[in-house]
Amino acid sequence: MRINEAVFERSHPDIGHCPVDEVPEFAFIGRSNVGKSSLLNLLVGQAGLAKVSQTPGHTRLINFFKINRKWRLVDLPGYGYAKVARENRAKFEQSVADFLGLRPNLVRIFVLIDSRLDPQVIDVEFVSWLCELQRPFAxxxxxxxxxxxxxxxxxxxxxxxxxxxxxxxxxxCFFTSTKTREGRSTILAYISQQL
Ligand SMILES: Nc1nc2c(ncn2[C@@H]2O[C@H](COP(=O)(O)OP(=O)(O)OP(=O)(O)O)[C@@H](O)[C@H]2O)c(=O)[nH]1
Ligand SMILES: [Mg+2]
Structure with missing residues (x-):
């Protein structure tokens, strides 16, 4: 699939503020700093479209990007970042849980896992939660x-x-690298199949 146009639409604090329409959506979720925003940029071929940071906890809102005027990529705040004030953290974790659990036009959730690590409890718990909810993920x-x-x-x-x-x-399962661009065409082909 060719990406002809990728534009940032808006950020929303929770599902109640998200646009109500039938545009197919693909979301990125995973631990803080795992590379969600970087993967979005790799797929669309624009280094600075989603904000990347070496400091975990950078993405705080539900960020919508419209692709080829037809579908969306959604960059979500990461889970498991201890330094965010507890009250805030609960709030955005709930907003992410609502989005992933309830958003009707969410076609597929990409759960990002740091390939360097042994299985982490937080990732296993997160994936088991998605399985229980029977939400479609890769x-x-x-x-x-x-x-x-x-x-x-x-x-x-x-x-x-x-x-x-x-x-x-x-x-x-997919393997990706923003350095070698590994995984880009495979994930785009996978998305294309589901549109
Ligand atoms: N070597 C390497 N570094 C990467 C890769 N993907 C991301 N990074 C680095 O990992 C760090 C975090 O990347 P982000 O894309 O901001 O991670 P995020 O998951 O969006 O983080 P939060 O928004 O804080 O949850 C940055 O320093 C990136 O440059 C990759 O494929 N290879
Ligand atoms: Mg991010």
Missing amino acids: LVFTKADKLKAGPLKRNADQFLAAIAEWCPEPPE
């Missing part, structure tokens, strides 16, 4: 440039084993 193992093929596959296999109890059908 896994994206990010920062694949940081590991060799062997350890990369081992970490992904371990993650799939850790979620198997809740997700009897293994989800679709």
Whole structure:
């Protein structure tokens, strides 16, 4: 799929403020700093469209990007960032949970996992929650440039084993790198199939 146009539409604090329409949406979720905003930029081919930061907890709102005037990518705040004030944190975690659980036009949720790490409890819990809700999701193992093929596959296999109890059908998996552009065309083809 070619991306002819990618524009930032708006940020919204919660699902109640999001536009009500039937535009198909694909959202990025995962731990703070896992590379959600970077992946969005990689897919659309614009380095600065979604704000990237070395400081975790950067993305705070539900950010909508309209692609080719037909569908949306949604950049969400990360989970698991301890330094955000507790009250605020509860608020945006609830807004993310509402969005992922209730948004009717959400076609697919991409759950981003840091490919360098062993399965993390917070990621396993998050994915088991999505499985329980029966929301459609795929896994994206990010920062694949940081590991060799062997350890990369081992970490992904371990993650799939850790979620198997809740997700009897293994989800679709992708590997991405903003450095080598790995995964870009595969994910765009996958999105294209579902439009
Ligand atoms: N080496 C490498 N670094 C990456 C990759 N993707 C993201 N990063 C780096 O990881 C850091 C966090 O990236 P972001 O895209 O801001 O992460 P995020 O998940 O949107 O973070 P929050 O908005 O804070 O939840 C930045 O320093 C990126 O440059 C990748 O594929 N490879
Ligand atoms: Mg971000």
